[in-house]
Amino acid sequence: ITCSMSSRAPPKALLQDMVVPPRQLFGPGPSNMADSIAETQSKNLLGHLHPEFVQIMGDVRLGLQYIFKTENKYTFAVSGTGNYWRKKVISLFGVSGHSGMECAMVNLLEPGDKFLVVEIGLWGQRAADLANRMGIEVKKISAPHGKAVPVEDIQKAIAEYKPNLVFVCQGDSSTGVAQPLETIGDACREHGALFLVDTVASLGGTPFDADALKVDCVYSATQKVLNAPPGLAEKIRNRKQRVASFYFDALELGNYWGCDGELKRYHHTAPISTVYALRAALSAIAKEGIDESVQRHKDNAQVLYAALKNHGLEPFVEDEKLRLPCLTTVKVPERIDWKDVAGKMLINGVEIAGGLGATVGKIWRIGTFGINSNKTKIENVVELLSKSINETRSKL
Numbered sequence: 001i002t003c004s005m006s007s008r009a010p011p012k013a014l015l016q017d018m019v020v021p022p023r024q025l026f027g028p029g030p031s032n033m034a035d036s037i038a039e040t041q042s043k044n045l046l047g048h049l050h051p052e053f054v055q056i057m058g059d060v061r062l063g064l065q066y067i068f069k070t071e072n073k074y075t076f077a078v079s080g081t082g083n084y085w086r087k088k089v090i091s092l093f094g095v096s097g098h099s100g101m102e103c104a105m106v107n108l109l110e111p112g113d114k115f116l117v118v119e120i121g122l123w124g125q126r127a128a129d130l131a132n133r134m135g136i137e138v139k140k141i142s143a144p145h146g147k148a149v150p151v152e153d154i155q156k157a158i159a160e161y162k163p164n165l166v167f168v169c170q171g172d173s174s175t176g177v178a179q180p181l182e183t184i185g186d187a188c189r190e191h192g193a194l195f196l197v198d199t200v201a202s203l204g205g206t207p208f209d210a211d212a213l214k215v216d217c218v219y220s221a222t223q224k225v226l227n228a229p230p231g232l233a234e235k236i237r238n239r240k241q242r243v244a245s246f247y248f249d250a251l252e253l254g255n256y257w258g259c260d261g262e263l264k265r266y267h268h269t270a271p272i273s274t275v276y277a278l279r280a281a282l283s284a285i286a287k288e289g290i291d292e293s294v295q296r297h298k299d300n301a302q303v304l305y306a307a308l309k310n311h312g313l314e315p316f317v318e319d320e321k322l323r324l325p326c327l328t329t330v331k332v333p334e335r336i337d338w339k340d341v342a343g344k345m346l347i348n349g350v351e352i353a354g355g356l357g358a359t360v361g362k363i364w365r366i367g368t369f370g371i372n373s374n375k376t377k378i379e380n381v382v383e384l385l386s387k388s389i390n391e392t393r394s395k396l
């Protein structure tokens with residue numbers, strides 16, 4: 001009797017070293033990582049319950065409270081599953097903003113709730129879609145792409161619709177619009193709604209003060225954060241139905257991150273290296289200062305606007321006050337193929353992106369996040385953009 005063992009050769013590709021070309025990432029994210037963060041990320045692993053790691057988690061919580069401007073003790077990072085790194089505004093990074101988004105929504109919404117979505121682009125649509133999947137009634141209040149929704153209209157919608165939760169994306173990366181947030185928190189408090197803000201593409205690049213804005217819950221994808229002010233934990237504790245997700249249960253996560261002062265329970269195994277990297281990123285911001293970081297992004301946005309103008313290019317968001325300083329959308333000139341131009345830039349080692357959702361074909365998106373918010377780098381990117389447009393044009 002012969003026993004035939006099927007042997008399969010290992011994939012040839014895996015016998016070669018991986019090739020990662022150098023790249024300047026000026027798209028909507030990820031953006032380039034500072035060397036100090038990359039080095040910290042590759043330090044040796046610790047166990048996730050070792051005292052030194054618990055201390056690192058504590059440092060991360062302090063850093064998050066600092067950048068979100070909140071005293072709230074329920075401030076922690078949500079581990080996203082997925083294994084890509086990103087770093088955007090203020091050199092922070094994490095894994096998957098969707099984890100922050102879903103975590104917030106599964107904790108804050110219950111069957112029977114009413115959800116008001118302020119839609120200035122794709123991210124409002126995504127929030128509405130998630131709520132739809134949860135069987136929640138959704139009302140959208142939208143602005144034409146490139147514009148924000150007037151806060152008076154939002155206040156009116158809150159008063160009339162009386163939602164349980166209001167979603168606003170502070171900086172929509174599909175349009176480059178920064179939605180003003182002032183007074184929305186007051187209207188929410190007055191009418192018993194919770195106020196949820198997506199700061200994935202805006203935190204550190206434009207001012208944000210969670211406590212002053214009366215935000216109940218805010219997340220920022222780059223560092224996968226969920227944060228909620230005092231009182232909200234109580235609300236979640238008093239839900240009629242248990243949170244449908246164990247992984248994203250904010251009270252479980254809060255305990256794991258040491259927010260509730262109780263004995264720490266095992267919830268999941270934190271991505272150790274990611275947490276190291278998050279601490280390094282927060283440390284970089286602490287050293288620069290959060291307000292200084294915001295100012296640098298604003299100043300360098302002016303550099304970008306001036307460079308665009310010099311090369312005859314126009315921002316998509318006409319009202320300068322509504323432009324997201326760390327992500328600028330640029331009109332694609334007539335008869336120019338945006339993809340051809342972006343492809344030419346990529347060959348030269350520089351990434352910029354096309355539109356997203358409804359803005360595909362109409363715009364390019366140039367992210368100037370974290371260490372990429374730098375005058376010389378920005379001027380070089382616009383120079384290359386202009387050269388690539390001219391090359392495309394010469395073929396017409």
Ligand code: PMP
Nearest residue numbers: 096097098123171173200201221
């Ligand atoms: N919200 C906004 C405003 C975003 O820009 C993004 C990603 N570009 C997300 C949420 C989702 O983040 P992620 O791709 O990390 O899941």
